[in-house]
Amino acid sequence: MSELSQVNAPIYEALRKFRRMRVVPFDVPGHKRGRGNMELTEFLGEDCMNVDVNSMKPLDNLCHPVSVIRDAEDLAAEAFGAANVFFMVGGTTSAVQSMIMYACKEGDKIIMPRNVHRSAINALILTGAVPVYVNPDVNHQLGIALGMSVSQIEKAIEENPDAKAIMVNNPTYYGICSDLRRITELAHAHGMLVLVDEAHGTHFYFGENFPVTAMAAGADLASVSMHKSGGSLTQSSFLLMGKAINSDYMRQVVNLTQTTSASYLLLSSLDISRKRLALSGPEIFAQTVEMAEYARAEINDIGGYYAYSRELINGDSIYDFDVSKLSIYTLPIGLAGIEVYDLLRDEYDIQIEFGDIGNVLAYISVGDRKRDIERLISALAEIKRRFGKEGTGMLTQEYINPVVAETPRRAFYAKKRSLPLDEAAGNVCSEFVMCYPPGIPILAPGELITPEIIEYIKYAKEKGCQMTGTEDLNIERLNVLE
Amino acid sequence: MELWFTERHTPNVKFSIKVDHQLYSGNSEFQRIDIFDSKEFGRFLTLDGYMMLTEKDEFIYHEMITHVPMAVHPCPKNVLVIGAGDGGVVRELTRYPSVEMIDLVEIDELVVEVCKKYLPTTACRFDDPRVNMYYEDGVKFIRRCEDMYDVIIVDSTDPFGPGEGLFTKEFYGSCFKALREDGIMVNQHESPFYDEDAAAMQRSHKRIVESFPISKVYQAHIPTYPSGHWLFGFASKKYHPTNDYNGTKWSMLGLKTRYYNPRLHIGAFALPNYVEELLKDVE
Numbered sequence: 001m002s003e004l005s006q007v008n009a010p011i012y013e014a015l016r017k018f019r020r021m022r023v024v025p026f027d028v029p030g031h032k033r034g035r036g037n038m039e040l041t042e043f044l045g046e047d048c049m050n051v052d053v054n055s056m057k058p059l060d061n062l063c064h065p066v067s068v069i070r071d072a073e074d075l076a077a078e079a080f081g082a083a084n085v086f087f088m089v090g091g092t093t094s095a096v097q098s099m100i101m102y103a104c105k106e107g108d109k110i111i112m113p114r115n116v117h118r119s120a121i122n123a124l125i126l127t128g129a130v131p132v133y134v135n136p137d138v139n140h141q142l143g144i145a146l147g148m149s150v151s152q153i154e155k156a157i158e159e160n161p162d163a164k165a166i167m168v169n170n171p172t173y174y175g176i177c178s179d180l181r182r183i184t185e186l187a188h189a190h191g192m193l194v195l196v197d198e199a200h201g202t203h204f205y206f207g208e209n210f211p212v213t214a215m216a217a218g219a220d221l222a223s224v225s226m227h228k229s230g231g232s233l234t235q236s237s238f239l240l241m242g243k244a245i246n247s248d249y250m251r252q253v254v255n256l257t258q259t260t261s262a263s264y265l266l267l268s269s270l271d272i273s274r275k276r277l278a279l280s281g282p283e284i285f286a287q288t289v290e291m292a293e294y295a296r297a298e299i300n301d302i303g304g305y306y307a308y309s310r311e312l313i314n315g316d317s318i319y320d321f322d323v324s325k326l327s328i329y330t331l332p333i334g335l336a337g338i339e340v341y342d343l344l345r346d347e348y349d350i351q352i353e354f355g356d357i358g359n360v361l362a363y364i365s366v367g368d369r370k371r372d373i374e375r376l377i378s379a380l381a382e383i384k385r386r387f388g389k390e391g392t393g394m395l396t397q398e399y400i401n402p403v404v405a406e407t408p409r410r411a412f413y414a415k416k417r418s419l420p421l422d423e424a425a426g427n428v429c430s431e432f433v434m435c436y437p438p439g440i441p442i443l444a445p446g447e448l449i450t451p452e453i454i455e456y457i458k459y460a461k462e463k464g465c466q467m468t469g470t471e472d473l474n475i476e477r478l479n480v481l482e
Numbered sequence: 483m484e485l486w487f488t489e490r491h492t493p494n495v496k497f498s499i500k501v502d503h504q505l506y507s508g509n510s511e512f513q514r515i516d517i518f519d520s521k522e523f524g525r526f527l528t529l530d531g532y533m534m535l536t537e538k539d540e541f542i543y544h545e546m547i548t549h550v551p552m553a554v555h556p557c558p559k560n561v562l563v564i565g566a567g568d569g570g571v572v573r574e575l576t577r578y579p580s581v582e583m584i585d586l587v588e589i590d591e592l593v594v595e596v597c598k599k600y601l602p603t604t605a606c607r608f609d610d611p612r613v614n615m616y617y618e619d620g621v622k623f624i625r626r627c628e629d630m631y632d633v634i635i636v637d638s639t640d641p642f643g644p645g646e647g648l649f650t651k652e653f654y655g656s657c658f659k660a661l662r663e664d665g666i667m668v669n670q671h672e673s674p675f676y677d678e679d680a681a682a683m684q685r686s687h688k689r690i691v692e693s694f695p696i697s698k699v700y701q702a703h704i705p706t707y708p709s710g711h712w713l714f715g716f717a718s719k720k721y722h723p724t725n726d727y728n729g730t731k732w733s734m735l736g737l738k739t740r741y742y743n744p745r746l747h748i749g750a751f752a753l754p755n756y757v758e759e760l761l762k763d764v765e
Contacts, residue, residue: 298625348652371647374621378652381625385659 006079006278010071011271014059015051015264028054028261053264062087062262063255072271079278080205080224081215082240084247086254087270088223089262092199093119095223095239097126098254099195102221102245103165104129110195111156112167114402115145117197118432118469120167121444124408126257131408132160135401137317142308142329143358145440146317147171147178150186157190165193170201170214170222173354173361173440175325176318180217193244194219199237202230203288203324206281211320220244229288229324229365232273236266284366285324291373292326292364298377299326304333304384304391326362328380330355334389336463340380343387348379356435357460400456403448406481411446415482418472421457424449427480432469435460441469449478487518487526489533491708492676497533499523499706505600510592512644517600523706525601527568529593530643535568537603539705544570544604545742546702546750547714551633551668552578553732553747554721558632559583562660564620564648565670566637567593569605575635576607577737584613585631587624589644591617621647627660634661636669641682649682651689654717658693664720671699674757675709683713688764690717698723699761700750702741713757724748 004010025032034041034049041049055061060069069087076085088095096119104110106128112120114133124131134152136145153166166187171177184194196214202224204210214222222240226232239254241247277284296307306329310321330340341355353363362376405428406414416430426449433443442460443453457475461467467475485501499520506517516528524537535543548571552558559582563571567588575584586608588594594615597605608615616623620636634657639645647653648669657667669690672683691697694717704712716723729744753761 298622348650371619371621371644374619374625375647375650375652378621378625378647378650378656382652382655382659386655 004071004075006075006275008071008075009268009271009275010068010075011059011264012268012275014068015053015268018053018058019050025053027056048265051264051268054261059264062089062267063258063260064251069267072267072274075278076238076270076274077240079274080238080240081213082222083243083245084241084250086239086241086247086251087262087267088237088239088254088258089235089266090237090258091227091235092197092223092225092237093117093122094254094258095237096120096195096197096199097123097257098239098250099221099223100124100129100165100167101127101256102250102253103193103195109160109163110165110167111153111160111163111192113145113148113169115172115440116167116169117199118434118439118441118444120197121408121432121441125412125445126409128407128409129164131404132156132163133402133404139312139318142306143331143356144174144176144327145172146176147319148183149317150179150182151316153183153186157186157192161190163192165195167195167197168214168219169197170204171211171320171322171325173200174327174359175200175322176312177211177320177322179316179319180212180214180219184218188218193221196222198222198240199225200228200322200325202226202228202277203281203285204322206277207285207289207324208282210285210324211322215240215242218242226270226273228363229285230273230277231366233266233269236270238270288324288364288366288368291368291370292324295326295362295364295373295377299328299380302377302381302384304388305330305380306332324364326364328360328362329358330360331358332391333384333387334391335383335387338460338463338465339387340383342464343383344376344379348375348382350376350379352376354435356465357463400442400450400453402444403450404446405448406446408445411481416479417482418477418479420477421454421475424478424480425451425454427478430479430481431471433457433467433475433478434469435465436468439468443469443478449480487520487528489528489531492678495676495708497706497708499526499536506596508592508596510590512590515590515593515596517596525603526706527597527601529639532640533706534639535570535601535604536706537601540568540570540604542702542704542741543712544574545739546700547571547635547637547668547670548574549732549737549739549742550700550714550716550723550747550750551635551666553729553744554716554718554723554727555632555664555666556721560631560633561585562587562624562627562631562634564588564624564634564636565639565645566635568597568601569594569608571635571637572610572613573604573607576610576612578735581612584610585616586613587616587618587620589617589619619647621650621653621656624653624656624660627656629660629662631661632665634665634667636667638670641672641686649686649689651693654690654693657717658719661719665718666721667694667715667717669715669717671713671715673707673709673712674754674760675711679708680760684760684764687715687761690715691765693717695719696722697765698751699753699757701753701757702750716751724751
């Protein structure tokens with residue numbers, strides 16, 4: 001076999017070859033190349049159904065890769081500068097959980113910022129690991145949680161020298177990065193692993209002038225949402241491993257929860273997307289950044305809105321900023337971010353990534369067209385003209401430091417009762433409450449419910465945030481520990 | 483040998499013109515531009531394969547999109563034209579002595595260059611000193627305009643492709659802002675006949691109704707557009723298109739037209755029942 005390089009996409013190539021062989025399927029999936037479900041085939045297309053196939057010798061097996069998947073993973077490792085890479089088909093959620101399940105057993109401590117994605121706290125429930133939260137710095141004007149300051153991490157390490165790992169967001173949803181190199185040095189000096197949630201950082205690996213990547217900073221593990229800025233299909237991700245990680249043990253950890261019938265649509269999308277980024281990443285992300293910078297300048301020119309960027313950098317909790325992110329602070333026009341988010345969709349047929357109390361985030365990628373960017377900017381100008389108010393009386397508090405009373409696992413499995421929201425203060429919550437997106441918990445299992453948090457939940461509901469996590473789908477009641 | 487230009491008007495309907503020869507074909511940053519010559523319609527311009535104008539019937543479109551608002555507004559001085567790289571609207575506008583400034587915003591400079599060379603019947607007044615050319619996205623240009631224009635003419639292509647931003651609510655809202663307190667906006671409003679065109683027509687009508695206090699629709703017969711039955715939108719801050727119309731005053735200007743006249747002006751706003759219903763559905 002000839003030497004593979006980044007121009008290859010082994011899974012994709014194997015699928016194309018397989019399709020030409022016209023193998024008669026007496027295996028699953030039962031739709032048999034789509035013929036058994038014509039309505040679905042008409043909707044998704046014959047080409048798509050044709051490659052929705054099961055693992056088999058010529059196509060390898062994700063649970064135990066020895067041929068084309070292995071080759072594709074090796075190419076991905078080379079592209080990301082990692083020692084090893086796994087293709088993940090359960091989203092970055094499964095990658096984050098695998099990182100934590102690798103690093104921590106029951107009772108082990110893990111240092112993490114509280115503004116992690118719910119998948120990280122879910123992993124704590126699965127493993128029984130104990131979180132040591134580092135409260136992120138908060139920008140009180142924008143109401144957003146920032147990165148972790150190095151001094152806070154030093155303190156957490158000093159107080160918990162037995163912690164097994166440190167988890168870092170690189171970047172946060174809003175594009176903010178901590179000092180990953182310094183944090184990694186500190187962690188390694190104390191024998192701790194560094195796990196990095198890079199759900200929003202795929203492009204750091206392939207573009208130019210972006211913040212440092214987990215692998216370049218020497219971190220041990222990273223979870224990368226290829227389906228976000230990388231262009232692969234929703235739910236497909238990469239798990240990156242550094243030199244110190246035993247990848248064969250990691251595979252066993254991943255296989256604890258991963259499907260045994262991985263979708264080849266997802267796998268091939270990862271393979272093709274990796275090839276594309278490896279070959280033309282710099283141009284792709286230069287275009288993305290150019291569009292984001294253009295939009296930022298135009299939006300700031302409207303007045304009222306604040307599309308922030310690198311000027312926020314403070315050398316510590318905002319060590320770096322991802323300029324491809326278009327985060328916009330909306331309160332000065334008298335509208336909550338979530339209200340602008342809803343107006344954009346309902347009035348202007350523009351769907352953006354999310355709106356929270358004070359901000360909206362428009363996701364910019366190479367798939368955007370200049371004329372759509374113009375529409376977004378004009379729609380924001382129109383929203384200000386038509387709906388703008390005095391920017392007073394707006395709730396600005398966004399991030400509330402939690403009080404942890406129980407480990408997530410004990411709280412999740414404990415005996416509980418249901419209370420109306422208004423009567424829940426003073427109790428310990430046994431479930432999540434969060435706005436989705438971004439999926440960062442307002443309350444996590446084991447945390448004390450305070451009047452401040454209840455006020456926040458009610459305000460977010462009133463403004464139209466999509467709240468999730470609770471057993472009660474209407475979020476009128478909360479489960480609390482007995 | 484027979485050479486035919488064919489445009490699909492629906493997945494099941496085609497419209498063809500026998501082509502004598504092709505005069506130009508090229509690609510700009512935005513679209514493919516072609517000019518053909520034909521026996522029946524003379525020269526014609528297509529963008530991405532869609533008919534934009536023919537020498538034979540362009541007068542209908544350009545007279546109707548221009549004279550209707552210009553005749554309703556008592557004294558139009560500043561006029562903004564968006565799209566219209568073929569020059570037809572500018573040709574009609576420059577006939578009004580009251581007009582002091584014509585800003586033309588066309589996204590595609592190559593369309594203007596090609597029309598200047600091959601369509602002298604329409605692209606003949608770009609050199610009028612009142613005309614200022616801006617080659618940029620109309621959505622962007624108008625964002626910064628406030629209280630500036632008496633009349634805005636939106637001579638867009640179709641609600642897909644480079645012109646799609648000109649059918650959006652953010653654009654109509656920006657036009658409202660860019661107009662003076664008695665300003666008028668007229669736009670190319672698609673056709674009510676085939677389902678897909680009708681849906682696009684309703685969508686833009688809804689957005690205009692939501693953006694302007696007065697929003698009416700008028701019609702013309704344009705043989706080379708899908709179904710031949712074409713609509714224009716008349717959106718206004720103050721003037722009603724027929725109640726505030728003074729046909730005698732317009733006639734006094736002595737402009738010679740081939741399609742438009744004061745009686746037709748009033749009649750053009752009388753719509754077939756099915757069109758009235760389509761419009762009412764979204765009002």
